[in-house]
Amino acid sequence: QVPLQESGPGLVKPSDTLSLTCTVSGVSISSSYWSWIRQPPGRGLEWIGYIYYSGATNYNPSLKSRVTISVDTSKNQFSLKLSSVTSADTAVYYCARGFPYSGWTYYFDYWGQGTLVTVSS
Amino acid sequence: DIQMTQSPSSLSASVGDRVTITCRASQTIGKYLNWYQQKPGKAPKCLVYAASSLQSGVPSRFSGSGSQTDFTLTISSLQPEDFATYYCQQSYSNPVTFGGGTKVDIK
Numbered sequence: 001q002v003p004l005q006e007s008g009p010g011l012v013k014p015s016d017t018l019s020l021t022c023t024v025s026g027v028s029i030s031s032s033y034w035s036w037i038r039q040p041p042g043r044g045l046e047w048i049g050y051i052y053y054s055g056a057t058n059y060n061p062s063l064k065s066r067v068t069i070s071v072d073t074s075k076n077q078f079s080l081k082l083s084s085v086t087s088a089d090t091a092v093y094y095c096a097r098g099f100p101y102s103g104w105t106y107y108f109d110y111w112g113q114g115t116l117v118t119v120s121s
Numbered sequence: 122d123i124q125m126t127q128s129p130s131s132l133s134a135s136v137g138d139r140v141t142i143t144c145r146a147s148q149t150i151g152k153y154l155n156w157y158q159q160k161p162g163k164a165p166k167c168l169v170y171a172a173s174s175l176q177s178g179v180p181s182r183f184s185g186s187g188s189q190t191d192f193t194l195t196i197s198s199l200q201p202e203d204f205a206t207y208y209c210q211q212s213y214s215n216p217v218t219f220g221g222g223t224k225v226d227i228k
Binding site for chain 1: 122153155157163165166167210215216220221
């Protein structure tokens with residue numbers, strides 16, 4: 001098992017920055033694609049982006065201007081910042097490991113339990 | 122972005138039924154297609170990756186097939202614990218994208 005655990009505020013005000021951290025235990029973060037995925041209540045899944053252990057990132061173009069994902073290998077953690085949030089950013093946010101199986105391509109084999117972030121004043 | 126379209130969006134079935142869920146990609150993606158199961162209040166769980174490779178620990182009643190643009194997830198004999206929502210996801214190109222989901226509930 002590779003437990004992942006999200007942490008961060010459950011309530012964020014409109015126009016503020018959403019900040020979440022994912023703590024990885026059981027395996028070094030120095031491999032794989034560490035991702036953030038979100039799911040608005042009652043809706044489907046949206047990939048936000050990933051960070052590779054080297055620090056290379058890739059973001060969903062729909063969110064790219066507002067997203068920053070960073071990694072702290074010394075703490076086995078990676079983090080998400082999403083700026084200028086609105087009610088449309090209200091969702092359950094998951095961190096997940098993207099396990100590479102063919103070249104760069106990967107699938108999400110381990111997920112955190114998810115954390116609900118509500119954007120409201 | 123590659124659009125993933127699942128059908129049906131929901132279905133009702135009985136224990137023991139054979140269930141098939143379809144996923145279509147808006148462009149060819151080879152075999153870079155993964156399937157997930159999500160139960161209410163839980164994170165998704167990977168069932169199948171690379172279109173037909175069963176993830177470790179997943180029961181053999183689950184199987185995936187297809188390539189290029191058309192894919193299927195089959196549950197050979199539906200069990201009570203299989204009532205859930207299923208998502209396909211392409212990993213051919215970024216941004217990776219998910220289908221809209223297929224909810225399987227009890228008839």
